[in-house]
Amino acid sequence: MKINLLPKDERPLRQSQVRWEFVIGLVGVLLLGVVSMLSVAAKLEVASLIQQEEAALAREARLLAEVRVVNEIRKELQDVGAQEELIQSLFVSNATFATAIPTLSNHGFPGLWIETLQGTESGLEVHGYTEDMTSLSRYLYFLGERSEEVQIGSITTAGNTGFRMFRLVIRGGQAHGSLASD
Amino acid sequence: MDRLRLIKEKLTWSVVVAALFYLGAAVILMAVLVPSRNQVAELGNRIEQLARQEEELNAIVAQKANLEAEVVEARMRLTALGEDIPSQYDFPRVQDVLASLSEYYGLTMNSSDHVPMQAKPGDVEGVIPLTLTLQGDGMLLSYVKHMQESLPTLRLKEVIVTYIGEGQFELRLAADLHVLILEHAALSHWIVPLLDSTHEVYLSARSFGLSFNTVAKFLDERVQVLGVVVTEEEGRVLLSKDGTRSWYRAGDRLDEAVVSSVVSNGVWLNVDGVQLKLEVGS
Numbered sequence: 001m002k003i004n005l006l007p008k009d010e011r012p013l014r015q016s017q018v019r020w021e022f023v024i025g026l027v028g029v030l031l032l033g034v035v036s037m038l039s040v041a042a043k044l045e046v047a048s049l050i051q052q053e054e055a056a057l058a059r060e061a062r063l064l065a066e067v068r069v070v071n072e073i074r075k076e077l078q079d080v081g082a083q084e085e086l087i088q089s090l091f092v093s094n095a096t097f098a099t100a101i102p103t104l105s106n107h108g109f110p111g112l113w114i115e116t117l118q119g120t121e122s123g124l125e126v127h128g129y130t131e132d133m134t135s136l137s138r139y140l141y142f143l144g145e146r147s148e149e150v151q152i153g154s155i156t157t158a159g160n161t162g163f164r165m166f167r168l169v170i171r172g173g174q175a176h177g178s179l180a181s182d
Numbered sequence: 183m184d185r186l187r188l189i190k191e192k193l194t195w196s197v198v199v200a201a202l203f204y205l206g207a208a209v210i211l212m213a214v215l216v217p218s219r220n221q222v223a224e225l226g227n228r229i230e231q232l233a234r235q236e237e238e239l240n241a242i243v244a245q246k247a248n249l250e251a252e253v254v255e256a257r258m259r260l261t262a263l264g265e266d267i268p269s270q271y272d273f274p275r276v277q278d279v280l281a282s283l284s285e286y287y288g289l290t291m292n293s294s295d296h297v298p299m300q301a302k303p304g305d306v307e308g309v310i311p312l313t314l315t316l317q318g319d320g321m322l323l324s325y326v327k328h329m330q331e332s333l334p335t336l337r338l339k340e341v342i343v344t345y346i347g348e349g350q351f352e353l354r355l356a357a358d359l360h361v362l363i364l365e366h367a368a369l370s371h372w373i374v375p376l377l378d379s380t381h382e383v384y385l386s387a388r389s390f391g392l393s394f395n396t397v398a399k400f401l402d403e404r405v406q407v408l409g410v411v412v413t414e415e416e417g418r419v420l421l422s423k424d425g426t427r428s429w430y431r432a433g434d435r436l437d438e439a440v441v442s443s444v445v446s447n448g449v450w451l452n453v454d455g456v457q458l459k460l461e462v463g464s
Contacts, residue, residue, distance in 0.1 A: 039215040045218070046222055049222060049226065049229060060235060063243060084259060101385060107389050115391060163401075
């Protein structure tokens, strides 16, 4: 029987045993290696991303220059549009005076004559005279059918001539915008 | 003391080296790895944001071709509109057009007047007020219609049509001609309208009569029937006008009136379509 008189810490290890100091040291080395590698990889990634960012900024600068051009074109389009709108507003539309006059004046009522037709921007005035009030009433009805509003501006008796002078005001319908409207 | 001695005994060089490894790993972790990862995340966000902005900018830039085409189109429309609108330099030619138009419809232009345009710097359009007086038959309205179509920026303010007898009318017209204010005459695109068509708007004189003042002078005491002689062959009437006595028969003219017929108790006068009967002693 063999008795080992060496203290336990100093005894030689068996082949399958390792010292705890070695294990801790090995783990430390591995940890240091892993952290170092990850750090290098992160640094490389940062460098790559910085390059990507710089490229994106360069593209953005180029695009911004093009966008400025696009905005100038858009401004030009707005200016041309405003000019077009202004010019359009100068055009007189629906100027029906010439065609409205024959429609409103060509009556067949006896004893009723038109002296003057006066077209303004608000409507039409008919100045005339009659020796037959029935004809005037029929003419008023005739005008009423062809316009929205007919008013008797005035009727005056011309002395003892048997004639009456009248002024009629016509608005809307055929007379509407007879001179100019938008 | 025993504890310190125990620690000293345990603190071998291998333990110190292992501790330095851990310490080094911790330092690298805190000083390099963590800040780098943070920077990666930050850069990633910024790149993502830039990508989004780039996408938006690309969408805007993609509109360039369309917008350019729209500008070209709008400019063409503007030029086309300019062909219908005279500039201030074109006004003499506008007056020529108005005069030619009156000849075209067989009308007489009695007067043509205008107020010179007053424009302020920066104005792009101006107004030239003008007045016209024309005389002619029922084609006057054709003139007005043709004028409005040839000069679409002519805004009529007042038009007065007065019957002046024998199928003739007088047209008095006040209008504002809107013109473009240009720096040079060469910039005008206005095309002088062609007088190659006729606008048939006819004003019949049938419903019109001379002014009542003209008619009334035959009704008041200025014209009196003094006597009538009616035979089988003809009738004659003695009329006094402004103190002058004369014999008239059917067809004779008395100023604006024509004797239509002589009847036993008076005479019928035709004052351009207005029939008046004057009786003896009235």
